Amino acid sequence: MASLEDRVQLLEDIEAIRRLKIKYARLCDTGYDGTKLAALFTEDAVWDGGKEFGVQNGRGAIKAMFDDMSNDLTFALHYMIGHTIDVDPSGTSAKAHWYLWEPMTYQGRAILNAITYDDEHRKVDGEWLFSRMALTFHFLTPYEDGWVKTRMVTDG
Secondary structure, three states: OHEEEHHHHHHHHHHHHHHHHHHHHHHOOOOHHHHHHHEEEEEEEEOOOHHHHHHHEEEHHHHHHHHHHHEEEEEOOEEEEEEEEOOOOOOOOOEEEEEEEEEEEOEEEEEEEEEEEEEEEEEEOEEEEEEEEEEEEEEEOOOOOOOHOOOOOOOO
């Protein structure tokens, strides 16, 4: 059995990763500030939005993508509704899986969005950061149609 200190550290790491994801969601919901969002990623991070939003390699590309995102995506609420977080025994890397329900305004249309995230993390200088974020779009659909009538993506 792990020591009490190790068990507390694991809980602190899980909470830090959870807070990182919530910070990411809040920054997205308040205008997609590329500088602040990019700071949540390692220098060599990958943000993989699949065929819908493309793949961004490195912190600079991630910043540029988020700087441009608010042009098309003028409103969003990221409801992170469930997750699992698994910290490697080394305490320096982790994987997480998240569910997202997101109403948004995209290119002037009311849209409903269901995504799962598969994230990888690294602890850098004592701080947890995203090293990879992969999004799977289960649907992205106009509000008035719903996902049964018009399922705009079929990745998931």
